Amino acid sequence: MVLTAEEASSLADRVYQVRCAAEDVVTAVEEGADHAELRQLCEALLRAARAADGWR
Template identity: 45%
Template sequence: MVDSERGRRRKYCKRSCRQRAYEQRTLVEGTSIPADAIILSPAEAEDLGDRMYLLRCAAEDLSTAIGERADQESLTRLAEELLTLAHEAERLR
């Protein structure tokens, strides 16, 4: 058996992730906010909304290009942009 297979599996990837989870748990303690809620500042929520909007626009652009039978190079470029925006949209902070 390898050492990494002993004991419980890690819940957090890094100590800083564990610390952020602790901070969030203590923030919602004694409130009606669910323990698994994600708390964003107004600026963070706006930024997330902006990233979602850009992602939707990129998906619409790709769909339009497909409908217009765009060349392979254009479709590839639009697909790459869509993937880049999707990766950016995944991050919460």
């Protein structure tokens, strides 16, 4: 598979967004966030993961 520089940059951005969303979930768990907040963060993580998966 060959990606253009623009496609590679876009994919890298989406992967970074997934990592940040996952870090947000970990931080919230460590800080004892309630169910509603964790649910919102997990939904954001799923959105980011789906966007990153859209490169295929």
